[in-house]
Amino acid sequence: MDADGLVADRALLGRTSTAERVAGILRTRVSAGYFPPGTRLAEEDITEALGISRNTLREAFRLLTHERLLEHKLNRGVFVRVLDMADVLDLYRVRKHVECSVARTVTEPPPNLADIADAVRQGELSLGEQDWRGLGTANIRFHQEIVAVAGSPRLDELMRGVLAELRLVFHVMANPRWFHEPYLSRNRDILAALERGNGVEAEHLLAKYLDDAERQLVEAYTARRPA
Structure with a gap:
């Protein structure tokens, strides 16, 4: 430890x-x-x-x-805790409801746009340094900042717990670079939509993003099960 x-x-x-x-x-x-x-x-x-x-x-x-x-x-x-498949499914159920609903409300660049952009930059720096744990942390911060767009301390608190649990799920991935790196470019796409104040586009990108991540994690958990 x-x-x-x-x-x-x-x-x-x-x-x-x-x-x-x-x-x-x-x-x-x-x-x-x-x-x-x-x-x-x-x-x-x-x-x-x-x-x-x-x-x-x-x-x-x-x-x-x-x-x-x-x-x-x-x-x-x-x-x-060691999380199981039911935890993965429930965490993503919560994420889709919360993150997508927040993104949908955006009609102009959000007040915390600089913080969202900084989370993307931190991910890029971690990628350049091949710091995969740092890349995962930057990705989690990106999603926390997405929820912060709502300006709700209660939602912020909820997501801190959800994303902390999510980090425990990420450990199932044998190759963290293979898992995290492709999502960095998708973070940039979501950031660009928010910069344009296009919440509908951001929600669409985020929903597909979360579906794909959930599928990968479910596959990893399934492969880990004993025959």
């Missing part, structure tokens, strides 16, 4: 070390691909890295278990 990197996140806790802030840090780490499915989260390592109490960490674990990112296994500890 990569707990060493958490030391740098200690400053994010500020003076009030709350379980919600700890949960936010761990959720971000999951979204960035640092904690793969099945990883055991060692209490001692994390409490030392973040400078927090075990009680605070256990409350954060409880919050993330409620979000379906972690699971507690009796007498074994807390683990990052």
